Amino acid sequence: MSVSWCVSARVRGGHANGIQVTVHPSLGSGRCPNARSGATAPPRPAVCAPRPKLCTASQNHAPAGRRQQRRSNASPFNTVFARSSSSTASSLSQPHVSRALPVIGTKGDGWRQTYHCPPISFRPSSHRAPSRPRATLSIVPALIAHAGDQAGWRYVEFFSANIRNPNTRRAYARACAQFFAWCEDRQLALTTIRSVHVATWVEQLQEKHSAPGVKQQLAAVRMLFDWLITGQVVPTNPAAAVRGPKHVVKTGKTPVLEAAEWRKLIDSIPTDTVRDLRDRALIATLTYSFARIGAALKMKVEGLQPKGSAWRLRLHEKGGRYHEMPCHHSLAEALHAYVAAADVAEDRKGWLFRTSPGHNATVLTEQPMDQSAAWLMIRRRAAAAGIHAQIGNHTFRATGITAYLENGGQLAHAQTMAAHESPRTTKLYDRTKDRLTQPEVEKIRL
Structure with a gap:
């Protein structure tokens, strides 16, 4: 046919x-x-x-x-x-x-x-x-469309063929659409955009967005114009000479839970239904394996592998890399309890963390959880435990790294366990030097 x-x-x-x-x-x-x-x-x-x-x-x-x-x-x-x-x-x-x-x-x-x-x-x-x-x-912005057929196709191919990560594609598409809408309001054409226009746009962005957000949007526009140059749509890149705002990061902003708060959260989740056991296993996976939420949700049942008397996790991290991580004994207990209750041990190719439909907490589907569902679960469990901090999926990755370093772990080993390219990135998760205790504050005597 x-x-x-x-x-x-x-x-x-x-x-x-x-x-x-x-x-x-x-x-x-x-x-x-x-x-x-x-x-x-x-x-x-x-x-x-x-x-x-x-x-x-x-x-x-x-x-x-x-x-x-x-x-x-x-x-x-x-x-x-x-x-x-x-x-x-x-x-x-x-x-x-x-x-x-x-x-x-x-x-x-x-x-x-x-x-x-x-x-x-x-x-x-x-x-x-x-x-x-x-x-x-x-x-496809009108400013691109008016530049001709080749420009329109090249714009679409930039997102469909050049960018593979769906999160990056969504963020870059939003940034480029906003930039060309800004240019269209000022009656600019694609070939008349100059560095001064991009710089003016960046200055206006800084009034409403943080420095990392402005740098990301500028990177999206700069990358798009490089793609248009290689497609012979425009001769130069007007965003190449524009510098973004200065941004120096020494400590991450991800909320980190204390050991007592983390234990309080885990203890507040019951073990009555398979959904409860799934939530406990997911939080334990994010904490003990330093896994990113995307890698944890993409785990298959076969990702939990025996090695001697212990167990290992096989994670599919960003960039298409596979990362193997020894399984903490507490994490192994939580995962085995969940797998046994879900009765998915024989479905080796199936998703490990699956959705639970509606209000039926005793049934799981064959579909994997997504990041938004995991975020909603974490916020719901935190509110039930009386934790008012604005925690999210990444909180447990930062909590695990901080707890490891607090207990004498080495930074180089933490970098390997977290699958970071640079130790500077791992250092951003270390909050051991940023925590001030109440006795230290009480030393201020007047």
């Missing part, structure tokens, strides 16, 4: 709020799902490289039968690309003009078009076809 891909674009609502482009497959029929009933795509020319070809599109919406067929052919890889536009767009009542362009939509002129193009996917929206196609939204 042949699969071709279509890109359909139209101005949303006939106003100057952007152009929406949907990428979806057309299975074998050679017919665009957004096209009028009976309209077919012209045959693809006999060339080796796939070339975008035009398919006719309807001015009005498709009939109910075609809409139902479109829903039935919906793919889990449906993706929506949208871009804002500051130019005045014509209404959809104008005649629709068709052109064969390998672009993500066209300028805001009221046209609706459909193209056959190679597969494009920003991120799968679901693992099964929903009744109504759901999509992931990405913004």
Whole structure:
């Protein structure tokens, strides 16, 4: 069964709020799902490289039968690309003009078009076809769109092909969108942006954001312009000469629990249900293995491995690295109690920390927990234990490293256990010198 891909674009609502482009497959029929009933795509020319070809599109919406067929052919890889536009767009009542362009939509002129193009996917929206196609939204700024087709594609490829980490992709996309919106408000074009404009934007950011946040946004813009230079979209990088705010960090800001507070939190979690045992095991894993929350939640059941009379953890850390860590005896007890209650010991390829649906604390699904669910669990457990500090997922990593160093552990070993590239990063988690006791404060006598 042949699969071709279509890109359909139209101005949303006939106003100057952007152009929406949907990428979806057309299975074998050679017919665009957004096209009028009976309209077919012209045959693809006999060339080796796939070339975008035009398919006719309807001015009005498709009939109910075609809409139902479109829903039935919906793919889990449906993706929506949208871009804002500051130019005045014509209404959809104008005649629709068709052109064969390998672009993500066209300028805001009221046209609706459909193209056959190679597969494009920003991120799968679901693992099964929903009744109504759901999509992931990405913004291609009008300032980029007005620079031409090559600039639009290059912008999309920067996030889809160049950045693999989803958290970095989300943060950089937000920073770049805000920067180009700022430039658009000042009627700048992509080729007229200079270092003075980037510097002015950075100065305004410092009024509302902290130094690390400003440096991250500046790094995103600088990296994007480097990508546009290699794609021959712009000749120079206006952000290369702009310096971010000075930021020196000697101590981390992650809240750290005292030993008594950590024990109070663990003791407050009961052992009645499998959800309770899961929460105890997850908190113990973050504390005793110095694991990042992402690595802990990606653990499989087979990640708990025996080694002689002891146990080891195999963690998939950021950067694609696998890190093995000896398992503390208290952590091994918590993990074995959870695995036995969840009855997942035989599911070696399954996720270790799984979600629990609704209010049924005795049942686990086959889906893994995500970071937001873990954060909500930790805040709920901390509130129940009477801990009012604003702790989160990273608190237990910092708590474990601090407790290790307080009890005579070496910094070099802590660096290896935490999978840090530099000991300076590990030192940020050391709070042993920052804790002032009440007796020390009482020495102030007047």
